[in-house]
Amino acid sequence: MTSIVTLRQHITDMVITMLEKVYKKKPEVVNLSLATDLRFGDFQIACFQFAKFAKTSPVEIAKVIALELGSSPDWIFSKVEAIGPYVNLTIKPNLLFSLVCLDLDQHDLFSQISIGHGQKVMVEYLSPNTNKPLHLGHVRNGVLGTALSNILTLVGYNLIKANLINDRGIHICKSMLAWQRWGNGETPETNSKKGDHLVGDYYVKFDTEFKKQLYSLRDDRPELSGKTDKEIDELADDYFFETEIGQAAQAMLRHWEDGNQEIRDIWKMMNQWVYAGFNETYEQYGFSFDRFYYENQTYLLGKDIVQSGIDRGIFVTEENGQVVALLPKDGFGLESGGHQKRITVLRPDGTSVYMTQDIGTAQLKYDDYGLDRSIYIVGSEQNYHFQCLFHILKSLGFNWAHGCFHLSYGMVYLPHGRMKSREGTVVDADNLLEEVIKLAEVQVRSHNENLPCREILKRAHDIALAAIKFFLLRVGSSVDIHFDPEESLSFEGNTGPYCQYAFARACSVMEKAANLSLIQTPNFSLLGNAEERALAQKIIGFADSVKASAEDMSPSKVANYIFDLARAFNLFYEKHKIIDSDNIELTTARFALVRSVAMVLKRGLLLLGIPVLENM
Numbered sequence: 001m002t003s004i005v006t007l008r009q010h011i012t013d014m015v016i017t018m019l020e021k022v023y024k025k026k027p028e029v030v031n032l033s034l035a036t037d038l039r040f041g042d043f044q045i046a047c048f049q050f051a052k053f054a055k056t057s058p059v060e061i062a063k064v065i066a067l068e069l070g071s072s073p074d075w076i077f078s079k080v081e082a083i084g085p086y087v088n089l090t091i092k093p094n095l096l097f098s099l100v101c102l103d104l105d106q107h108d109l110f111s112q113i114s115i116g117h118g119q120k121v122m123v124e125y126l127s128p129n130t131n132k133p134l135h136l137g138h139v140r141n142g143v144l145g146t147a148l149s150n151i152l153t154l155v156g157y158n159l160i161k162a163n164l165i166n167d168r169g170i171h172i173c174k175s176m177l178a179w180q181r182w183g184n185g186e187t188p189e190t191n192s193k194k195g196d197h198l199v200g201d202y203y204v205k206f207d208t209e210f211k212k213q214l215y216s217l218r219d220d221r222p223e224l225s226g227k228t229d230k231e232i233d234e235l236a237d238d239y240f241f242e243t244e245i246g247q248a249a250q251a252m253l254r255h256w257e258d259g260n261q262e263i264r265d266i267w268k269m270m271n272q273w274v275y276a277g278f279n280e281t282y283e284q285y286g287f288s289f290d291r292f293y294y295e296n297q298t299y300l301l302g303k304d305i306v307q308s309g310i311d312r313g314i315f316v317t318e319e320n321g322q323v324v325a326l327l328p329k330d331g332f333g334l335e336s337g338g339h340q341k342r343i344t345v346l347r348p349d350g351t352s353v354y355m356t357q358d359i360g361t362a363q364l365k366y367d368d369y370g371l372d373r374s375i376y377i378v379g380s381e382q383n384y385h386f387q388c389l390f391h392i393l394k395s396l397g398f399n400w401a402h403g404c405f406h407l408s409y410g411m412v413y414l415p416h417g418r419m420k421s422r423e424g425t426v427v428d429a430d431n432l433l434e435e436v437i438k439l440a441e442v443q444v445r446s447h448n449e450n451l452p453c454r455e456i457l458k459r460a461h462d463i464a465l466a467a468i469k470f471f472l473l474r475v476g477s478s479v480d481i482h483f484d485p486e487e488s489l490s491f492e493g494n495t496g497p498y499c500q501y502a503f504a505r506a507c508s509v510m511e512k513a514a515n516l517s518l519i520q521t522p523n524f525s526l527l528g529n530a531e532e533r534a535l536a537q538k539i540i541g542f543a544d545s546v547k548a549s550a551e552d553m554s555p556s557k558v559a560n561y562i563f564d565l566a567r568a569f570n571l572f573y574e575k576h577k578i579i580d581s582d583n584i585e586l587t588t589a590r591f592a593l594v595r596s597v598a599m600v601l602k603r604g605l606l607l608l609g610i611p612v613l614e615n616m
Helices: 004-023 046-055 058-070 093-102 136-154 170-184 195-219 229-233 236-241 244-257 261-285 303-311 354-369 380-393 398-402 429-446 451-473 496-513 532-542 542-552 555-577 584-607
Strands: 032-033 041-047 076-083 084-089 119-122 158-165 291-294 316-318 322-328 340-345 371-377 405-407 413-414
Touching: 004 032, 004 041, 004 046, 004 058, 004 093, 032 303, 041 046, 041 058, 046 058, 046 195, 058 076, 058 084, 058 413, 076 261, 076 322, 084 093, 093 532, 093 584, 119 136, 119 354, 136 158, 136 371, 136 429, 136 451, 136 496, 136 542, 136 555, 158 195, 158 303, 158 354, 170 195, 170 244, 170 261, 195 229, 195 244, 195 261, 236 244, 236 380, 236 451, 244 542, 261 429, 291 354, 303 316, 303 322, 303 340, 303 354, 322 380, 340 354, 340 380, 354 371, 354 380, 371 398, 380 398, 380 405, 380 584, 398 405, 429 451, 451 555, 496 555, 496 584, 532 542, 542 555, 555 584
Parallel strands: 119 158, 119 371, 158 291, 371 405
Antiparallel strands: 032 041, 041 084, 076 084, 316 322, 322 340
C-alpha cells in the first residue's frame, strides 16, 4: 500500500470482487466515503447502492460485506462492523497514519481527481469600469475568480484568467466631461493621488452637478412639482437627457464614437490613469490575469452574428425595425401572464445593445482559445441577462454555448447599507484593505512589540488579506454578505486569521521538534486517540473538498474544509502534549502528523489566494 488513494481503491476492489462472488454480478460503482462520525470508524459503505442489483435488502448486504471484509488480511482493518444498512471500517493506526503522514510528500493528494483532463476553461472576472476605483463588490468578484481559477487548475483544467474592461460608454464620458469642465489640467502626479481615485472623484463630481440640474427641473416640469429629492432620484434615468450636463455627456459619447481626436486623447489619458491605479490594487490583493479584453474593441462585435440570425429566422424584426430574440416558452422566458418574452439584440436604428456585443465577445473568446467552458463571474443582478445570452447562443447553434456558465454572486452590504459609487459613499478596495490592515497592525503590535516595523506591516497586510478573502469565501457565492471588518479579523471562529494561526501553531511545533533527536521511522501504532483520528480523516478529506469545489464551482467548500481542519488541529493541540523530550517515540509520531496538517493547511490557504504566515 503506497497512499491513501491506493488504500481506498484497494478496499473498493475488495468489495467489488466479494459482491461479484456472492451475487454473481459486478456492481457498477462502490461509493466508499469517510465516516460521518469517528465512533463508527474511518470509512463507511452505504449499501443502498447495491440493493437493486443484489435483489436483497441493504441490511443483509451490509452483513455479507462485513463478514467478508472482516476475514481480510489483518494488516488493514482493526474493526469491521455492520450497523443497519452501513458497513463501518476502522483502519489499523499504523497503516492509517503512515499513509497520511509519510506518503504525503511522495504522492499527490489530488491524483485521483484530475477531472479537468486538460480542457480549456476561461474564467472571466472582475470586469471593472474605468470611471472609478474598484470597490468591495469587485473584491468579492476577484476573490471568487482567483480561488476558483486556482482550484480548477489544480484538478487538471487548462485555465485562462480573463478580465473584460468596461472602458467606454456614457458612464465613462461622465468622468471625462467633469474633468474637462472642472479639472484645470489636474493629473495624478499634480494631485499625488492614485489615478483611479482621481477619475472616480470626477465621476462623483458629475453626479453632484447632475443632481442639481435634475432637481431644478421641478421649476419647468409640472409632473415633478412637489416631489421630494428622493422621489426625483428614482426618476433620474428618465430625465437624464433633459438636463444640460446629461445632453453634454451624450454628445461627448457621439464624438468619441466618431473618432474626435480631442475626446479620444482625454479618454486615453484618463484610462491610463485608471489602469495604473488598478494595477496597484491588483498587486495588493494578489489578482492576476492572462488576458485582457477591452470594451472599446468589442462593442461593435456581434452585429454580423445577429444578421446571420435574422437570415436564418432565429431573430425577429419588429414593425419599428427593432430586432429581438424570442425567449423560451417556459421558465424565465414567460411573463407572469403567460406571454412569451423577447429581448432586443439590435435597436431600430441598427445600433448595438449590450446583448449584441456579449454575443460577439463570446464568439471572440471561443475563436481565440477554442474553449471547452467559459465561466462568467458576475453579480446576481445580471442573472436574467446571462439566461438570455446563453439561450441566444444555443439558439444560434453554437455547440460551445453549452459550456457557458454564469457564477452568480450576491451583494456585499456594509453597516450603512448597499454601496453606491456615484454618490461617493462606496467603500473602495484600497481604503477597505488599508483600514483592515490598520486593525490587524494593532493586533500584531500587541503580541510582537520588538518586531521591526517592516515585518509588522507585512504581517498586518497578510492577516488583513486573510480576513477579507476568507470572509467573502466562507459562504456560497449566491449568499448576500454583510461585511464586518472586526469580525473578519477575529482569531476565534470561522475566519481567515484563525486558519492562519493554526498553520503558525503547527510551524511552531515543528520548529521546537527540530531541536530534538527524532526517530527516523515513526511508530504510528502509538497514535489513534479521537483527536488524532479526526486529524487523519480531515487530511484524507482534502481531495474530496477540492473535487466538490471544482464540480460545484464553489470555493466555499475548500474554505470550510480548511476551517474544519484548523479547528480539529487546535483541539488536538490543546488536549495533547506534542513535544515531550521524555517520550521521543510518541513525539516523533505526533510531529509527523503535525507536519502533514501544516502541509495541507498551507496548500488549502494558498488555493484560496490567502497568504500563510509561519509566525503571527
